[in-house]
Amino acid sequence: MNSNTGTAQTYEAGDQRTSTHNAERFDEGQVNSHSDIDSKDQRSLANRLASASKADKEEEQKTSAPADPLAPARSHGNEPSRGAKIDAQIQEEEEEFLRRKGKI
Secondary structure (H helix, E strand, O other), X not given: OOOOOOOHHHXXXXXXXXXXXXXXXXXXXXOOOOOOOOOOOOOOXXXXXXXXXXXXXXXXXXXXXXXXXXXXXXXXXXXXXXXXXXXXXXXXXXXXXXXXXXOO
């Protein structure tokens, strides 16, 4: 297909091609690279607060008991789904098994 607008140079990809050279990326965002109690850390107060609240939420989720799978539907006045009912049944069976083993 030929175009009558512009020259052929306009449509060449020459300088628009991405390089195939894979330069090593700068290592950023390393795990544990920031400490919440480090006074020399240059993060803003808002970032420190967000990090601390995120850590608190993660810790809370680890220590919380398993939730009732039927609760969300019931709290909205709906009948729980079949999957939620099966999850509740499995949870009850597992709790009964642990009680028999003496773990709970």
